[in-house]
Amino acid sequence: QQQVKQSPQSLIVQKGGISIINCAYENTAFDYFPWYQQFPGKGPALLIAIRPDVSEKKEGRFTISFNKSAKQFSLHIMDSQPGDSATYFCAASASSGTYKYIFGTGTRLKVLA
C-alpha cells in the first residue's frame, strides 16, 4: 500500500513533442505529490507538485494532472527539449506522520534533437 507505481520505465520523444509520465498510488493518506528531475550524478530537483484538492497544475511547460478517484497522477512536458533529457521521479507523501516521500521507480526520458 506504500508503493507508487510509475510508467513508462523509459521514453523517447522527438523535440517539440509531449512527454507523458504516469504514476499510481494506493494509500489514500497521501496528500502531496511532487515530481522531481534528476540528471546523472546530481541530486533530484523539484519540478512541480500538487495536492489532491486540484485536478491540474501548470508551471511553464510542465503540467500535473491528478485523478483522485483513480488514485493516479501524471506529468506532461509540453514542447519537450533535448535539455529535458533526464530521469523523472514521481513521489507521494502524507502530511500525517513524518512527511516522508515514497518515490516511484523513475522514467528515463530522452528527447531527440
Next chain:
Amino acid sequence: GAVVSQHPSWVICKSGTSVKIECRSLDFQATTMFWYRQFPKQSLMLMATSNEGSKATYEQGVEKDKFLINHASLTLSTLTVTSAHPEDSSFYICSARDFGGVGNEQFFGPGTRLTVL
C-alpha cells in the same frame, strides 16, 4: 533559498573503514532530514528519517549499527557508514524539510558518491 549541501561530493575508501557524510541546510532550519541511497539506474530508497536532537528512525531492512545518523543541530545531519564494504558503494542523498515550512516539500542535496574498494 532552500539550499542543501553535502560534503564530500565523492569519496573513495578501503573496505573496513568508516566514512562520514555531512548534510547541511544552508539558509533554513531543518526540522527533519532524510537520508536516501540510490543505486545506478534505480530509484531513491529512503534509509532513515532524523529529527534534531532525537534518534533516527530507520526504514525496514536498514542496519542501524552500520549506518549511524546524527542530527545534532537544525542545520546539520551526518551519516556515518561504519566498516564499509564494496556493497555499500552507492550514491547517498540527503534532504531536509524546512522548520518554518507548512508543506511536505523536501529540499535535496547534490548527493555523495561513495566507492568502497
